Amino acid sequence: MCKGIYNVGKLKLLQELRAFAVNKENEGFEINQLEHLTELREVGIYNLEKIHTKEEAVEAKLIQKDYLHKLTLDWDSERPNSEPGAEVVVLESLQPHRNLQELRITGHRGPSCPTWLRDNLVVQALQSLSLFSVSWDIFPSFGKMWNLRELVLSNISTIKEFDLEQSFCKLVRKITLTGLENFEKWVPQPTHFLPHLQVLIITDCPKLSELPFSSHIVYPLKQDWNIDWFPKLQKLKIENCPEVLLLPPIPWTQSLCSVKISDVGSKLVKKLVYSKSSSGVELEVNAQDGLHNLDQVLLFSQLTEIQELKIKNCPPLELKYFIMLTSLKKLWAWSSNHGVVASEVQSGGEWQHPVEDIKIWVSDSSGKELTQFLSHLPKLSKLQVYRCENITQFAVGVDLQQTTSPVVSSSTSSDVTIDETQAKDEQQEIAEVEKEEANTVDDDGLLLLPAHLSNSLQTLVIKIGGAVVHSLSALQAITTLWLEDCSFYHPFPPTLLDLQLSSVKGVQTMESLSNLTSLTRLEIYRCGEDLRCEGLLPLLTRGQLSNLKVKGSPNFFGGWDPNPMRGMTESKLQNLETDDIEGLLDAPVLCSLLSSSLTSLDFIGNHETTRFTKEQEEAFQRLTSLQELWFWGCDKLEHLPAGLNKLTNLKRLWIWWCPALRSLPNGGLPSSLRELDVNRCDNEELTKQCRRLMGTIPKIIL
Known part of the structure; x- marks a missing residue:
């Protein structure tokens, strides 16, 4: 940045001047300082509102700088007053050399773009055009810009329609439209597509009602079936466009790597985030009340590589789609069912899924439904259950089959001596709990971990107010256990490395932890004043x-x-x-x-x-x-x-x-x-x- 260099015009071999602030009142900062800087490759000229005449503007001699590839022309967007007539003349006189490749114009309050950007396009090598906070009624002829790769239109109130000329669509790779408060529609509704578009960003366009080609993708005509709309699109971002109702299913093209849709008018989703990278494919869907099936917004045939799926306020995922997600490792569900239609799971059929991590938060699923679901997950290693009111008890199937005799507390370690009365009381309490367990196997509120998880489950988190957690001793591979707002009256599995207890009833003494010699992390919160x-x-x-x-x-x-x-x-x-x-x-x-x-x-x-x-x-x-x-x-x-x-x-x-x-x-x-x-x-x-x-x-x- 050479913004504050006095008499910068003397640096005749200068190639980069990112910010030159015009100041006619201070000698050495006049615009004619640029006249002899013929080697410039990049220049940004600021405070152009201080230039009022053609004579002053031409002193910059931009048209003679044939090495100039990147140009910024900036009028202060926050200035209280403007002279539209003078600004037209000044911008017209700042015509650059035809070799210019990148142009940014900010804050110009004239009524139209310069003639050198219109039908008789001078800068035919232009590859990037960015317009910010301009007041134009007449815009450049985008269709004449044969080499244009990137277009940015931001904070412009005069744009109502965006003309997708076929010639413009041929090479453009990135389009950003943001803060266009009166932008309503794309004109015309073309029969062609953008074959090279890689990035499409549309934000803060409150009147826009439809995305380009969304109707062709969602409701294709017979002649459109074989057309790959946006075949190279990698990034799609649509935010704060409350009139946009129709969204394409994600991902409709295999090239997509990043999608973020939020605060649109769709009755289907509040937010949708999709990402594909070298580390894997992730998807997050936060639904609206109008979403009845996830296939309304997702194209499952293109999601076979997804590894992480997070759904919030969503309807249950149909089994036929769930089993298509063969690469899925993590499924998190908030304020949703457990992820798969309960009736389909219970109806039978031999199927298995390799998902390894399940997190369920505020679900209305019953314990019986979740038990059925977990029975089909042989590789599950991490299970987290939060605030599921229909689950009242939690147990391991193997343990319920072994409740014929009382379990002596493992706290009778050689390191610690327990009072005999206390030990008897503890054994009696455990025996009573186990007797109750044996009588509640068929309770809809009981979430019963299938026996096959005894050797695979490594992390278990249970945060369910009032739930009774029965013996977990059969979990031979478990290393992490978090319990909150529940009851637990049993010895802890000796394999634990990480134990967190929060507001857990039944933890009356730390003697019950004395067998956890492998434990490296212990957190105890609000577990009784006498502890x-x-x-x-x-x-x-x-x-x-x-x-x-x-x-x-x-x-x-x-x-x-x-x-x-x-x-x-x-x-x-x-x-x-x-x-x-x-x-x-x-x-x-x-x-x-x-x-x-x-x-x-x-x-x-x-x-x-x-x-x-x-x-x-x-x-x-x-x-x-x-x-x-x-x-x-x-x-x-x-x-x-x-x-x-x-x-x-x-x-x-x-x-x-x-x-x-x-x-x-x-x-x-x-x-x-x-x-x-x-x-x-x-x-x-x-x-x-x-x-x-x-x-x-x-x-x-x-």
């Missing part, structure tokens, strides 16, 4: 647990018994996030255990702690491996730990939404600190103190 962490000791000392998040269980770390920890010197826990500040720091032995491994500590959402006691300060200083420390949403916290400067490995300190915090510790911050962020505390005193540290800490965000 304590003692049962985690085997995971911390002999397991693989490296990430732990606990919120909504006050004093989770409180009352920790140090006796079982004697002789245990280290853990593998690296990241800890909790709202139980006092409970953690009131357990100095636990802090010592974590001292060599814990690198990231997040205190989030604590609404009680105001300051730290001497004992808590000492416990905090034992966390010598900390590299990252967060205080987030601790709205009553007035003081940070005084010994913060003794954490010599600390590199990042974030303090967000802690309005009561007035200052940093008196002892200062560790010299190892590389980043300090306090920009969400809204505290001027703290901000001033941090500002004084500028230069001593590489990155400070205020």
Whole structure:
């Protein structure tokens, strides 16, 4: 960019001047600075509203620049006043050399395009034409532009019709029409097609009622059956055109790689996104009430390579189409049925589908319907079920066949001793639940995982309010389990690597997790005020647990018994996030255990702690491996730990939404600190103190 170069006209060998702002009031920025720049390949001339006469405009000598291939002529679109007559003369006098290939004109308020763009076309080599915010009633003769490859028309209110001349259609590869507030139709409705068009973008055209050739594609005449409309089209984008009712089925041509349709007048879809790349084919459909069958908007014969399908508010997918999607790996359904017509699934017939990932969100399908559906999916490895009110119970078929005897809790580990009374109570409770399970196999609300999934299912997510989740011990391959707003009274599968529990009834003690020695990630949210962490000791000392998040269980770390920890010197826990500040720091032995491994500590959402006691300060200083420390949403916290400067490995300190915090510790911050962020505390005193540290800490965000 050479926009601000004084006397740029002296750089006679200059080849690129992307932005030259005309300023007659300042010497050295007049338009005649361009006169002798005959080597220019690209130039952008701005502030042309300051040029009023033919004599001034011709001083640019654009017609003599035979190397010039790219030209921008710009009038300020936000200017309060204009002189249409003068602007006509100026634009006419800025005629470029016939070799010009790319032209952009912005903000011209004359009544017509220049004559050198009309029937007697001068710039016959033109390949790209972009018109923005012009006020013309007379437009260029697009049909005369034999070499035109790209056309952009944007924010033009005077266009009502777009003339698709056959000569124009021959070579054009990209058409962009955006912000044409009065654009209504394509004229004429041609019998030819755009054989080389690769990109078609139409946005913000509120009066446009039909896409080019859409009627030919949706309702082809007999003579059109063998015509491939837009045979090379790769990208189609139609947005905010509320009068467009008729849409072509996607993808009607194999060349399509990207489609985005949204906010149109169609009664079929709110949004449709299709993409095809080297990583696979993906499709998302968000339906309107008028969509009764997905084949109204999708051409399934062209979707055999699709790998990911997301449907929202859609009718069920007919089985005959579902089994055509032989490459499908992921099916997600929101506010829809489970994806395939239930009656067709239940009617029998031997069929299988290789889909591996199913996500169902807010579906009215019953447990029985989903059970039937899952029985045909032998390769399913990931199942997620959210807010499906008709599903009241969840179980594994193999487990229901093995409920003849009570299951002893796996928490009777050699590492932990359980009170005998507690163990008996737990066994009795499990036995009662299993007895109930055996009597509810035929319940429509029961989603029963087929036995064949015991060896394939790796990820299971159940977030269904009030649902009862029965034993999952038969899932031999499961590594990820997320449960939310449900009940679970059983031991957890020992193969788990990732466990998330949120508002789960039945998790009365962490002893039931002691067998999960392979677990690397554990998240616990709102699972009871009496929940304590003692049962985690085997995971911390002999397991693989490296990430732990606990919120909504006050004093989770409180009352920790140090006796079982004697002789245990280290853990593998690296990241800890909790709202139980006092409970953690009131357990100095636990802090010592974590001292060599814990690198990231997040205190989030604590609404009680105001300051730290001497004992808590000492416990905090034992966390010598900390590299990252967060205080987030601790709205009553007035003081940070005084010994913060003794954490010599600390590199990042974030303090967000802690309005009561007035200052940093008196002892200062560790010299190892590389980043300090306090920009969400809204505290001027703290901000001033941090500002004084500028230069001593590489990155400070205020």
